[in-house]
Amino acid sequence: MINIKDIYKTFGDNDVLKGISATFKTGKNNLIIGGSGSGKTTLLKCIVGLHEPTKGQVFFEDENFTEMDFEQRVPIRTQIGMLFQNSALFDSMTVEENIMFPLNLFTDQSMAEKRDRANFCLERVNLKDRNKLYPSELSGGMKKRVGIARAISMQPKYLFVDEPNSGLDPKTSILIDELIAELTVEYDMTTVIVTHDMNSVMGIGDHIIFLHQGQKNWEGTNKEIAHTDNKELNDFVFASKFMQAAKEKL
Numbered sequence: 001m002i003n004i005k006d007i008y009k010t011f012g013d014n015d016v017l018k019g020i021s022a023t024f025k026t027g028k029n030n031l032i033i034g035g036s037g038s039g040k041t042t043l044l045k046c047i048v049g050l051h052e053p054t055k056g057q058v059f060f061e062d063e064n065f066t067e068m069d070f071e072q073r074v075p076i077r078t079q080i081g082m083l084f085q086n087s088a089l090f091d092s093m094t095v096e097e098n099i100m101f102p103l104n105l106f107t108d109q110s111m112a113e114k115r116d117r118a119n120f121c122l123e124r125v126n127l128k129d130r131n132k133l134y135p136s137e138l139s140g141g142m143k144k145r146v147g148i149a150r151a152i153s154m155q156p157k158y159l160f161v162d163e164p165n166s167g168l169d170p171k172t173s174i175l176i177d178e179l180i181a182e183l184t185v186e187y188d189m190t191t192v193i194v195t196h197d198m199n200s201v202m203g204i205g206d207h208i209i210f211l212h213q214g215q216k217n218w219e220g221t222n223k224e225i226a227h228t229d230n231k232e233l234n235d236f237v238f239a240s241k242f243m244q245a246a247k248e249k250l
Contacts, residue, residue, distance in 0.1 A: 001023065001024065001025060001026050001061060001190055002023070002024040002047065002058070002059065002060055002158065002190055002192070003022075003023050003024075003058075003059040004020060004021060004022050004023075004024075004043075004046075004047060004056065004057070004058050004059075005021050005056055005057045005058075005059070006019050006020070006021055006055065006056040006057070007019070007020045007021070007043065007046055007053050007055070007056035007057075007058070008053060008054045008055040008056055009039070009042055009043075009046055009051060009053055009054050010054045015214060016039045016042045016214050017039045017042055017043055017046065017053075017054075017214050018213075018214040018215045019056075019215065020039075020043060020056075020211070020214075020215065020216045021056075021216070022209050022216060022219065024190050024192050024207070025190065025206070025207055026188060026189070026190045027184065027185060027188050027189070027190075028184070028190075028191070028206040028207050029180065029181055029184055029191050029193060029204045029205060029206045029207070030190070030191060030192045030193065030206070030207045030208075030209070031192075031193050031194075031195055031200070031201060031204075031205045031206075031207070031208045031209070032044065032192065032193070032194045032195075032209050032211065033194075033195060033196060033201060033208060033209070033210050033211070033236070034196075034210055034211035034212060034217075034236065035196070035212070035236055035239075036196075038211040038212055038213065038214065039211050039214045040194045040196075040211055041162060041194055043194075043211070044160060044162060044192065044194050046058065047160070047192065048080060048082065048160055049065065049073060049077070052066075053066060060076050060079075060158065063076065078106045078154060079154070079156050079157040079158055080156055080157075080158045080159075080160065081150075081151030081152055081153075081154060081156035081158070081159045081160070081189075082151055082159075082160045082161075082162075083144070083147045083148055083151045083159070083160070083161040083162065083164060084147065084162055085162045085163040085166050086166075087135075087143040087144055087146065087147035088147065089135040089143060089146060089147065089150075090135075091134065091135050091136065092134075093134075093135075094131060094132050094133065094134055095122070095127070095130050095131055095132070095133050095134070095135075095138070095146050096115065096118045096122075096131035096132065098135070098146060098150055099117075099118040099121055099122065099146065099149050099150045099153050100114045100115070100117075100118050100153070101150065102150065102153050102154050103117060103118075103153055103154065106154060107154075117153055118131065118149075118153065119131070121149035121150070121152055121153050122146075122149055124149065124152070124183075125145040125146070125148050125149045125179060126145065127142060127145055127146065127149065130142070130146075140167050140168055140172070141168055141172035141175065141176065144164060144168065144172075144176050145176070145179070148176075148179060148180065148183070152183060152187065155187065156187070156189060157187075157189060157190065158189060158190045158191075158192075159180075159183070159184065159187075159189045159190070159191040159192070160191075160192050160193075161180060161191065161192070161193040161194070162194045163194060163195060163196070163197075164176050164177070164180060164193065164195065164200075165177070165195065165197045165199075165200060170199065173197065173199060173200070174199065174203065177199070177200050177203050177204050178203075178204075180193070180204070181203075181204040198237060201222055201225065202222050202225075202226075203222075204222075205221065205222035205225070206221060206222070207219075207220075207221060208220055208221065208222065208225060210230075210232075210233050210236070212232045212233075212236075217230065217232050217233065218230045218232075218233045225237065
């Protein structure tokens, strides 16, 4: 479980986040949604420590992550898996080498143990025997799956995902969503996903936080979102569905 309390983030004169508090639940797909510029990715970066909040606190279980120095944060960071928007694979490394990268950094496992773990993770994301391929030889969906395999290589307690379906066709997007949801339950992770994809929201949104102009404007489940009378959320949902339908017609 992750708790964030009264998070503010300011860049110069720009107040990007304005007092956001929330609890992200273990074993659930926790989605952060909102329009462009609403603060979604900034909030994600504040939670994992890529940005320091201007004000507020982040707790992993009962540990105050915000008050820790770099060394104190290392044990928590080794329990975090991340899937970036563009997968962030190393072009000069093979699929296997990409997956083993966190293991090389944070473990003292033998090469045989690391290869076994890489093989397990590849098989789990349905990419068995793709070890020696390079990112340039992969499709967009395969890159996302390799990114997921790397993110779970350390058997994380916390998984952070930024726009997992960016650049993917609807069918592949559904497969990626389903894979993330399965792994969340399988590893009993606290999964936090930033997305603007309403298919993801309705498909796997166990717990949803809607940001509007840097503030938490609504919170609920994918079942509740269809019945809300929140104007800003309804405007976002309608616009998202309209844009998705328009893209599918092109």
